[in-house]
Amino acid sequence: MTNQDNRNHKATVDGGSDEKNFPNTKGKILKTMTGAGILWECLEREGVRVVFGYPGGAILPAYDALKHSKIHHVLVRHEQGATHMADGYARASGEVGVAIATSGPGATNMVTGIATAMLDSIPIVCITGQVGSKLIGSDAFQETDITGVTLPITKHNYLVTHASEVARTVREAFYVARSGRPGPVLIDITKDAQQSTCEFDWEAARPQLPGYRPDLSPAPAEYAEALELIHNSKRPVILAGHGIIVSGAMREVRDFAERAGIPVALTLLGLGAFPASHPLNLGMMGMHGEAWVNHTIQEADLLLAFGMRFDDRVTGNLKTYAPNAKKIHIEIDPAEINKNVKVDVPLVGDLREVLLELMPKVESIDRSEWLDSIDRLKGDSAVRDIQNLPDSGHLYAAHVINDLWRQTRDGKTIVVTDVGQHQMWEAQYYKHEHPRSLITSGGLGTMGFALPAAIGAKVACPDSEVWVIVGDGGFQMTMCELATLVQENLKIHIAIINNGFLGMVRQWQEFFYDRNYAATPLLNPDFAKLAEAYGIRSMTISERSEVVPAVQSAREYDGPVLINFKVEQEDTVYPMVAAGAALHDMIRRPSPIVETAEDE
Amino acid sequence: MLNTFMVYVENKPGVLTRVASLFRRRAFNIDSLTVGRTEKPEVSRMTITVDADFDQARRIEANLYKLVNVLLVENITNQPAIVRDLAMIRVAASHEARSHVLELANVFRARVVDVAPESLTIEITGAEEKIDGLLELLRPYGVLEMVRTGIVAMRRGSKSSGPAPVKETTMHSEVNDNVSYSV
Numbered sequence A: 001m002t003n004q005d006n007r008n009h010k011a012t013v014d015g016g017s018d019e020k021n022f023p024n025t026k027g028k029i030l031k032t033m034t035g036a037g038i039l040w041e042c043l044e045r046e047g048v049r050v051v052f053g054y055p056g057g058a059i060l061p062a063y064d065a066l067k068h069s070k071i072h073h074v075l076v077r078h079e080q081g082a083t084h085m086a087d088g089y090a091r092a093s094g095e096v097g098v099a100i101a102t103s104g105p106g107a108t109n110m111v112t113g114i115a116t117a118m119l120d121s122i123p124i125v126c127i128t129g130q131v132g133s134k135l136i137g138s139d140a141f142q143e144t145d146i147t148g149v150t151l152p153i154t155k156h157n158y159l160v161t162h163a164s165e166v167a168r169t170v171r172e173a174f175y176v177a178r179s180g181r182p183g184p185v186l187i188d189i190t191k192d193a194q195q196s197t198c199e200f201d202w203e204a205a206r207p208q209l210p211g212y213r214p215d216l217s218p219a220p221a222e223y224a225e226a227l228e229l230i231h232n233s234k235r236p237v238i239l240a241g242h243g244i245i246v247s248g249a250m251r252e253v254r255d256f257a258e259r260a261g262i263p264v265a266l267t268l269l270g271l272g273a274f275p276a277s278h279p280l281n282l283g284m285m286g287m288h289g290e291a292w293v294n295h296t297i298q299e300a301d302l303l304l305a306f307g308m309r310f311d312d313r314v315t316g317n318l319k320t321y322a323p324n325a326k327k328i329h330i331e332i333d334p335a336e337i338n339k340n341v342k343v344d345v346p347l348v349g350d351l352r353e354v355l356l357e358l359m360p361k362v363e364s365i366d367r368s369e370w371l372d373s374i375d376r377l378k379g380d381s382a383v384r385d386i387q388n389l390p391d392s393g394h395l396y397a398a399h400v401i402n403d404l405w406r407q408t409r410d411g412k413t414i415v416v417t418d419v420g421q422h423q424m425w426e427a428q429y430y431k432h433e434h435p436r437s438l439i440t441s442g443g444l445g446t447m448g449f450a451l452p453a454a455i456g457a458k459v460a461c462p463d464s465e466v467w468v469i470v471g472d473g474g475f476q477m478t479m480c481e482l483a484t485l486v487q488e489n490l491k492i493h494i495a496i497i498n499n500g501f502l503g504m505v506r507q508w509q510e511f512f513y514d515r516n517y518a519a520t521p522l523l524n525p526d527f528a529k530l531a532e533a534y535g536i537r538s539m540t541i542s543e544r545s546e547v548v549p550a551v552q553s554a555r556e557y558d559g560p561v562l563i564n565f566k567v568e569q570e571d572t573v574y575p576m577v578a579a580g581a582a583l584h585d586m587i588r589r590p591s592p593i594v595e596t597a598e599d600e
Numbered sequence B: 001m002l003n004t005f006m007v008y009v010e011n012k013p014g015v016l017t018r019v020a021s022l023f024r025r026r027a028f029n030i031d032s033l034t035v036g037r038t039e040k041p042e043v044s045r046m047t048i049t050v051d052a053d054f055d056q057a058r059r060i061e062a063n064l065y066k067l068v069n070v071l072l073v074e075n076i077t078n079q080p081a082i083v084r085d086l087a088m089i090r091v092a093a094s095h096e097a098r099s100h101v102l103e104l105a106n107v108f109r110a111r112v113v114d115v116a117p118e119s120l121t122i123e124i125t126g127a128e129e130k131i132d133g134l135l136e137l138l139r140p141y142g143v144l145e146m147v148r149t150g151i152v153a154m155r156r157g158s159k160s161s162g163p164a165p166v167k168e169t170t171m172h173s174e175v176n177d178n179v180s181y182s183v
Helices: A004-008 A035-045 A057-068 A079-093 A111-119 A163-178 A191-195 A220-232 A242-247 A250-260 A291-299 A351-361 A368-382 A397-408 A421-429 A450-460 A479-487 A503-512 A527-533 A544-556 B015-025 B054-066 B095-107 B128-141
Strands: A021-023 A029-034 A050-053 A072-075 A097-101 A124-130 A156-160 A185-190 A197-200 A236-240 A264-266 A281-284 A302-306 A326-331 A345-348 A413-417 A465-471 A492-498 A537-541 A561-566 B002-010 B030-037 B043-051 B070-075 B081-092 B111-116 B119-126 B143-148 B152-155
Touching: A029 A035, A035 A057, A035 A163, A035 A191, A035 A197, A050 A079, A050 A450, A057 A097, A057 A124, A057 A185, A057 A191, A072 A479, A079 A097, A079 A111, A079 A124, A079 A450, A079 A479, A111 A124, A124 A163, A124 A191, A156 A163, A163 A185, A163 A191, A163 A197, A185 A191, A220 A302, A220 A326, A220 A345, A220 A351, A236 A250, A236 A291, A242 A250, A242 A351, A250 A351, A264 A291, A281 A291, A281 A421, A291 A368, A326 A351, A397 A421, A397 A465, A397 A492, A397 A544, A413 A421, A413 A450, A421 A465, A421 A492, A421 A503, A450 A465, A450 A479, A450 A492, A479 A527, A492 A527, A527 A537, A527 A561, A537 A544, A544 A561, B002 B015, B002 B054, B002 B152, B015 B030, B015 B043, B015 B054, B043 B054, B054 B070, B081 B128, B095 B111, B095 B119, B095 B128, B119 B128, B128 B143
Parallel strands: A050 A072, A050 A097, A097 A124, A124 A185, A156 A185, A236 A264, A236 A302, A264 A281, A302 A326, A326 A345, A413 A465, A465 A492, A492 A561, A537 A561
Antiparallel strands: A021 A029, A029 A197, B002 B043, B002 B070, B030 B043, B081 B119, B081 B143, B081 B152, B111 B119
């Protein structure tokens, strides 16, 4: 970068080179760089090691300048994949994921991934090329108003039309993406902004966000009110959400729960935030939560919502939700307070900081009576030891997932799921002990998320074992990324839970549409052959006894493996709270199939 | 009930779209929205009236603050404030009606800003109710065209609002923040 021989070269789109060195007013030597060069330089300074992207006309200057950067570029097969990979990278590592694409269709293909990250508060920065600034508004080739398109699905977005704006914009984008309640930020950079040059001054390009206040904290009086509620409560429950993981408050939540003797129910995105094996862990709440968890919430006299947002999938009908409970809501986003559920004490701030403030004043209270009553609620339905069942000759998704958990539970495993029945079975049958060990699209429920998100997770955590659990429907939405996986030489295991149906939709049709299976049966390709076409080792499993050997064999193999598990076609996720029904009003399994004991 | 917000935003392209998009996205119903410059070139100011109950108003405020370009939000619904709307009303004014219309305009302290053979155009500034009142009285003569700006609002008293309050160095020391004069 200090190559003096380059001094005579004209400023070109080469980006990283420092053709002209001259002192600025403060005597600092500033480099003249292209916007493209500044972009990569700033990404490196923000700690970016890898980006996921797809080139095209309007972003070509940036791709050309990539050769000067240490950043590794992962070539995806569809821009949606790039955003999910950045998302998976962020969820696995806690750092900001970066996706890059060209203008027009490249940018619009990112929309689903951006919306996915928005609803789950995932910090990603998406960079898109844009037509030259003089062409904006002319319906030029591959021109889309992507800042307009993504306005409601980004935390913030930028249109950059001058090289001189690149540095500050990148710094602001990363700051906004990762601070407060995280979220996606999009930077749209015109082609001429990438090509033109300016002096690069990192120091001077500090974020200028006078209106942005990510750091809020509750008033002392609110702490006092919360403590009073906690100390007066006989039947409290902690509702543990994704915010615990985002805030890094796993230890504080555990200390708090243990000290106050309060049981912990988890949201889908909260799984892993509190160890599954902990005696105070109840399990997942909500639409497909465990029956005793939902009953516990309905009977509670105090809900302590930790970094969760009372999504309709966890509350059921709001009118009948936890009718006798006071509510304390610890949440970083003030706009979530009283949005769905009216709360008695809001504590707006970073969860970890709030808990650290609260902790010394929390009295240790014996709540064994309450805990015993929850144990009685569990009854026999808590027993899910499906391994002790005699082999009925049918392979159920629960078998596969439970076996997979038994095989991988001791390791450093990240499970990445898609959306649908298999996702709910994973949440029920795979016991997560550590944060960031489950990566799944919760809020948006994006089918096609799993495979690309797993690639992102594996790139972020190369030492972790990464398993994709995906349905046959969702897999086919983004299976083109198998090529990305192979090109990057990533050892990822893919378990397709293949039931020949869009299973969750079929389940709704079974319950609510008189078994009219409209457009849910799938004619699938031979997934094993498909994997072979990509050079990926594959297996097809339809017997229960073959599951464990297949998982073992995949783990031992030095490369990616795809296992096509052909499972029972018309299996159903129980229990289920129908949309709009009360949380305690669950559809239960009519006769035990995989549980050893009868449900209520 | 109608809530009135004063919203200070960064004077940057696209900020109006962000605010408007937020109201659409969250299904908050805007009654009126005005935007213009302030005493600081880098700050624009919006006056937004929205039909919302107490909880909704809190959520609107919280959601506005989530916009990175929003500097300050003040709900002045229940505070002493000067609220002004401006309307231009073109009224049919034939020979016989003309003097009646002019009289009405005078009573309302409105100004005639354009005169044509068969019509008058009246400019009126004031609270919305005052303009509504004039409008009702003019209707029988035939309102040919009308345009209103939507309201702008300012807190009463000498205490300035805004993201970074103006230093009161030029003010007399005995000035009381709570004193104000309706004129």
